[in-house]
Amino acid sequence: MSDDPAASEAERVVGDGASDAAGAVAGAVDDGAVAPSDPDARVSAAELAAREPDPTTAPLRLVDVTKRYEGGGGTVTALSHVDFAVNAGEVIAVIGPSGSGKSTMLNLLGLLDDPTEGRVELHGTPVAGRSERERTDVRRETIGFVFQDFHLIPTLSAVENVRLPTAFLPGDYTDRAVDLLERVGLGDRLDHTPDELSGGQKQRVAIARSLINEPDVLLADEPTGNLDRDTGVSVLEEIRSIARGGVGVVAVTHDDLVTDYADRTVELVDGVLEETDG
Numbered sequence: 001m002s003d004d005p006a007a008s009e010a011e012r013v014v015g016d017g018a019s020d021a022a023g024a025v026a027g028a029v030d031d032g033a034v035a036p037s038d039p040d041a042r043v044s045a046a047e048l049a050a051r052e053p054d055p056t057t058a059p060l061r062l063v064d065v066t067k068r069y070e071g072g073g074g075t076v077t078a079l080s081h082v083d084f085a086v087n088a089g090e091v092i093a094v095i096g097p098s099g100s101g102k103s104t105m106l107n108l109l110g111l112l113d114d115p116t117e118g119r120v121e122l123h124g125t126p127v128a129g130r131s132e133r134e135r136t137d138v139r140r141e142t143i144g145f146v147f148q149d150f151h152l153i154p155t156l157s158a159v160e161n162v163r164l165p166t167a168f169l170p171g172d173y174t175d176r177a178v179d180l181l182e183r184v185g186l187g188d189r190l191d192h193t194p195d196e197l198s199g200g201q202k203q204r205v206a207i208a209r210s211l212i213n214e215p216d217v218l219l220a221d222e223p224t225g226n227l228d229r230d231t232g233v234s235v236l237e238e239i240r241s242i243a244r245g246g247v248g249v250v251a252v253t254h255d256d257l258v259t260d261y262a263d264r265t266v267e268l269v270d271g272v273l274e275e276t277d278g
């Protein structure tokens, strides 16, 4: 971690990995239709991904994961034998009542905590056994984070916020940050600070920032929690478009709007994961 609070915030929420994000994001506008020559066979990329998920290549996967917390009040089983794979191109909503294990699941997917039993796999490779440094690197290279309250640095402009995770890397990522902001419709707000942006615009900046490392998976914690319905819709359209570009998205939510936009919804009930019809 850096002593610079702005850089530390960037490390906390997105890490500093970098490769060519712009190309992937530029390609994320297609809505995923394939096989156009046969309309009856037309199917979205997400449907394809969801239809035949290959666990051995899923970007991120929980395998028979149980998570227990030991505390003053005894043992709490927050997750029980959870199997879950995030496939490229799909948006998955995770719902469930308070205390059902959603945050615990998101922390495990974000490699921020370890399961008590079972394993977390990245592209078929277990995460366990990696050093903290390796884990941090792999998190930065693989996973983007989006939060309900955006986690933007108030003193920095939109461009500076987006390129912040690359602060420790050689080279200048300004052009890429600009590309990403244009991609999310903020090409005319590049120099605005967060307090000069609407809630939806702030979330778009946060989404652009989450993509600067070209992640395979986007983990979103209540991404529409602070947005009105119309703004939520436009942010969800953006998230779905990003997924169609090949990113797997997991959104923990209480918002029915998110489940409307999800390709599938899973529900946690007392730490047990169930697939729903939604």
Ligand SMILES: Nc1ncnc2c1ncn2[C@@H]1O[C@H](COP(=O)(O)OP(=O)(O)OP(=O)(O)O)[C@@H](O)[C@H]1O
Binding pocket: 069, 070, 071, 076, 077, 078, 096, 097, 098, 099, 100, 101, 102, 103, 104, 105
């Ligand atoms: N560090 C901890 N120590 C002990 N128990 C914990 C800890 N973190 C979570 N728990 C317990 O694990 C269970 C799952 O918590 P979690 O935060 O994952 O639920 P949640 O579904 O995200 O809830 P909410 O919707 O209210 O945020 C709860 O019973 C909670 O009290």
